[in-house]
Amino acid sequence: MSEDRTDQGAVEPDTKDWTWVLDRACPDCGFDAAALVTEDLPALLDESTGRWSDVLGRDDVRDRPRPGVWSPLEYGAHVRDVHRVFADRVRLMLVEDGPRFPDWDQDDAAREGRYDEQDPAAVGADLAEAAAAVAALYSTVTDATRHRPGYRSNGSEFTVESLGRYHLHDVVHHLADVRG
Numbered sequence: 520m521s522e523d524r525t526d527q528g529a530v531e532p533d534t535k536d537w538t539w540v541l542d543r544a545c546p547d548c549g550f551d552a553a554a555l556v557t558e559d560l561p562a563l564l565d566e567s568t569g570r571w572s573d574v575l576g577r578d579d580v581r582d583r584p585r586p587g588v589w590s591p592l593e594y595g596a597h598v599r600d601v602h603r604v605f606a607d608r609v610r611l612m613l614v615e616d617g618p619r620f621p622d623w624d625q626d627d628a629a630r631e632g633r634y635d636e637q638d639p640a641a642v643g644a645d646l647a648e649a650a651a652a653v654a655a656l657y658s659t660v661t662d663a664t665r666h667r668p669g670y671r672s673n674g675s676e677f678t679v680e681s682l683g684r685y686h687l688h689d690v691v692h693h694l695a696d697v698r699g
Contacts, residue, residue: 548691553684557683560658567694575591576643597634602686609656
C-alpha cells in the first residue's frame with residue numbers, strides 16, 4: 520500500500536503557454552531550442568534517457584522537494600508520457616496534412632495514472648522505450664517532411680522540426696526541475 524501523499528500538497532496545474540521557448544533560451548533550464556535541428560534530436564533524446572535513468576534510481580525518487588511540486592518519480596512518469604504523446608503527434612504530422620492534435624491534460628494524466636505510486640524501475644524502462652521510439656521517428660524526418668505542420672487545439676502551429684525542439688525542451692527542463 521502506498522503512503523498517503525495528500526500532505527505534500529496538490530500540484531498546481533501548469534497553464535502557461537511554453538511555445539516561447541522556440542524563440543529564445545529558457546532562463547530556468549538554459550535550454551536553447553532555437554539552436555537545434557531535427558538531426559540533433561535522436562542523439563539528444565538518447566542522452567537524456569541515461570540521465571533520467573540516474574534520476575529514477577535515486578533513493579529520494581518518491582520524495583517531493585516541497586509541497587505542490589512533483590517528485591522525481593512523478594516527473595519521470597510525466598516525461599515517459601510526453602515521449603508517447605509527441606510520438607503520436609509526429610506520426611500524425613508525417614502522414615496527415617495539417618492535423619489537429621488531440622488535447623492532453625498532463626495534470627489529469629498524472630492523477631489518473633497515479634504517477635506517485637508507480638514503480639521507478641518500470642517507469643525508467645518505459646521512458647527509455649518511449650524515448651527510443653520517438654527518436655526513431657525523428658530520425659526519419661527529411662528536408663521534405665521537416666516543415667509539415669500540425670496544430671494544437673488552441674491554434675498554435677508547429678512544424679515537425681519545431682515540435683521536436685519543443686519536445687526536447689520539456690525533457691531537459693524537467694531534468695533541471697529534479698536536480699534542484
